[in-house]
Amino acid sequence: MESAQFSSEILLFVGTGILIMVALAMLVVIYTGRAQRRILLQRMETQAAELRHQEELVQHNLATQEEERKRIASNLHDDIGSKLGVLHLTFHRLRRTETNTDQYAAMCEEIDGLIATTLDTTRRISHELLPPTLEDFGLQAALEELCEGIRKTGAVEINLDNQLERNEIGDATTELNLFRIVQELCSNTLKYARATRINILLLKTPTGRQLYYSDDGQGFDPDTSAGKGLGMKNLESRAKLINGNLTIQTAPGQGFEAKIDY
Secondary structure (H helix, E strand, O other): OHHHHHHHHHHHHHHHHHHHHHHHHHHHHHHHHHHHHHHHHHHHHHHHHHHHHHHHHHHHHHHHHHHHHHHHHHHHHHHHHHHHHHHHHHHHHHHOOOOOOHHHHHHHHHHHHHHHHHHHHHHHHHHHHOOHHHHHHOHHHHHHHHHHHHHHHOOOEEEEEEOOOHHHHOOHHHHHHHHHHHHHHHHHHHHHHOOOEEEEEEEEEOOEEEEEEEEOOOOOOOOOHHHHOHHHHHHHHHHHHOOOEEEEEEOOOOOEEEEEEO
16 A cells, blocks of 8 residues: 555656656747747847848938939039030130131130130049049059148148058059048038048058048037938948948047048
8 A cells, every 4th residue: 555655656756757847848948939039030130220221321322323413414514514605605706706806816715715614624523533643543642632632722731641552452443432431531521520630541450451530620429410411321331332341439529530441
């Protein structure tokens, strides 16, 4: 009798142990499943955020391209178009004028001047689209030319230090995008920062190369529209085009720093 009772207790104990083990196993399975679902949801949210970010960059790129087209169209219409229109009218007046007169000579001078200024405007627009110095002599020479142009304005002191050889900087696409980045940053500094000094540095890093830019201007809050506008998105997009990473450090009254590691 006692033996049967002892056997029943053992069976009960073993059964209880098995039930506890099954319950624990189920809890582990449930917990693991939930953890995996959380990880999967986090990955999906991260991927969705990256997709949204890429879509934003594409939209900003398209907006930038459209603004660039409008600017070029405006330059062509307002500068070259108007000059060619005046040139056309002056030429027709010239055809109706006697050749051996002062008026004829004045018109010839006027036409010559219009042709010269139209050519200058054409060169300027072409230079803005693709600086010939960049194409012919590389980023170093193009940045020196850009800096010299800024120095001549007297608006700000600018320093350029390039520690890279041309073959270390990258291919033509990399040089063009780095130049556009510096051009955009300089433009922003001159327009908004009220700075007295700009520093531009190209250097090697343990992981690759870096473009460093800073000014001692008034800075801004990166969480405001100034830090999230089209200009900053365009800079980030250009950095991604060269497989680079853009980091910005700024605050009101503390100047501005940008690093592009690529």
